[in-house]
Amino acid sequence: MGSEEQKTMHKIILSWFFTVMLFQVFAQPVEVQYDYNAMGDCIFGAYNNSKAPLFLHINFADLENTTFGEPLPYVKRLSPGFTNLFTLLRDPDGGVPRFNYEIKVYRSDPMAKINLEFPYLIPFEEGRKVQVFDVEEIDGFWGSEGLDSWSATGFYASPGDKIFACRNGVVVEVMGARRTGDPTGWYNTWNNVITLLHPDGSLICYRNVVDAEELLEVGDQVYAGQQIGQVANGVDNIKLLIYHESMFTEDPLFLIPEFVVNEQNQSILNSTSSYVVVHPYEIRGLEMSKKEQKKILGKKR
Numbered sequence: 001m002g003s004e005e006q007k008t009m010h011k012i013i014l015s016w017f018f019t020v021m022l023f024q025v026f027a028q029p030v031e032v033q034y035d036y037n038a039m040g041d042c043i044f045g046a047y048n049n050s051k052a053p054l055f056l057h058i059n060f061a062d063l064e065n066t067t068f069g070e071p072l073p074y075v076k077r078l079s080p081g082f083t084n085l086f087t088l089l090r091d092p093d094g095g096v097p098r099f100n101y102e103i104k105v106y107r108s109d110p111m112a113k114i115n116l117e118f119p120y121l122i123p124f125e126e127g128r129k130v131q132v133f134d135v136e137e138i139d140g141f142w143g144s145e146g147l148d149s150w151s152a153t154g155f156y157a158s159p160g161d162k163i164f165a166c167r168n169g170v171v172v173e174v175m176g177a178r179r180t181g182d183p184t185g186w187y188n189t190w191n192n193v194i195t196l197l198h199p200d201g202s203l204i205c206y207r208n209v210v211d212a213e214e215l216l217e218v219g220d221q222v223y224a225g226q227q228i229g230q231v232a233n234g235v236d237n238i239k240l241l242i243y244h245e246s247m248f249t250e251d252p253l254f255l256i257p258e259f260v261v262n263e264q265n266q267s268i269l270n271s272t273s274s275y276v277v278v279h280p281y282e283i284r285g286l287e288m289s290k291k292e293q294k295k296i297l298g299k300k301r
Contacts, residue, residue, distance in 0.1 A: 032044065032085075032103055044086050052219060055076070055108065056085075058103050059073070061102065064099065065094030066090055068086075107172065108201055108203045109202070114200055116255065118200075119266040120242075121260055131156045132154065132269045138150055141241065142251075149254070159231050159232065161230060163206060163231060167204075168198065168199055168222065169204065170222070171217065171228075173195040174194050176192060177232075179191055194211060206228070206240060209232065211229045212229065212230055215229075216228060225284040261275055
């Protein structure tokens with residue numbers, strides 16, 4: 001290949017490289033698409049370009065020659081990749097459906113139906129005695145602006161202590177001592193944090209917990225009682241925050257969880273008390289299918 005051809009090929013490769021880089025930088029987390037079928041109906045779908053589930057809210061401002069038959073407000077959980085959404089049926093007596101709409105993407109379910117009595121596992125090794133403390137601040141969690149109202153649970157701990165999932169979830173963010181990636185995709189602004197998305201659409205943030213053995217990847221399914229990491233170096237506690245975004249408030253809504261305190265009981269934890277950690281078989285299996293119970297838990301002890 002001659003020098004001119006090499007230069008041309010080099011330019012083509014550079015052009016392709018920068019095109020790919022620009023696409024990666026500016027690609028939206030969710031892209032809504034629609035197309036018309038032979039009957040004139042409009043079929044909607046969406047691409048989730050991230051590795052974690054997201055929640056899409058679509059609001060139609062104007063509709064002509066069609067009606068929107070989905071429950072309102074319309075919120076759809078999107079797994080990574082393509083998801084079919086809905087079809088706008090053409091009015092038989094009208095023309096082609098015409099509409100205007102706006103979308104908003106959430107990282108948690110803004111319409112989450114939360115069971116306030118759900119039993120969460122204390123996230124330490126079974127048999128361990130743990131002490132709770134009142135969390136007085138969560139500085140840096142929500143950027144520099146802070147939050148007017150929040151709730152968190154604190155546990156004293158030592159570096160290297162194993163940490164286990166309080167309930168089932170999907171890994172949506174794993175951050176070490178330094179934050180990386182596009183800030184618009186961050187779930188919070190803390191370092192040394194693991195965040196999971198629960199089946200009910202809420203998020204749980206494990207502060208001062210690291211995946212030192214690199215066991216987790218975004219998109220992984222995690223089960224209640226499964227080890228997810230360990231306490232980071234240089235700290236003496238971990239903090240848990242359970243919350244979800246809302247369509248009606250700018251700030252997220254926080255939960256005060258009930259934890260399993262023995263084989264029969266659960267309660268909101270008291271900072272004046274210590275607790276011996278138990279991970280009952282029945283609680284671990286609450287959000288598992290029978291197949292998952294058999295695979296993950298084995299036979300009941």
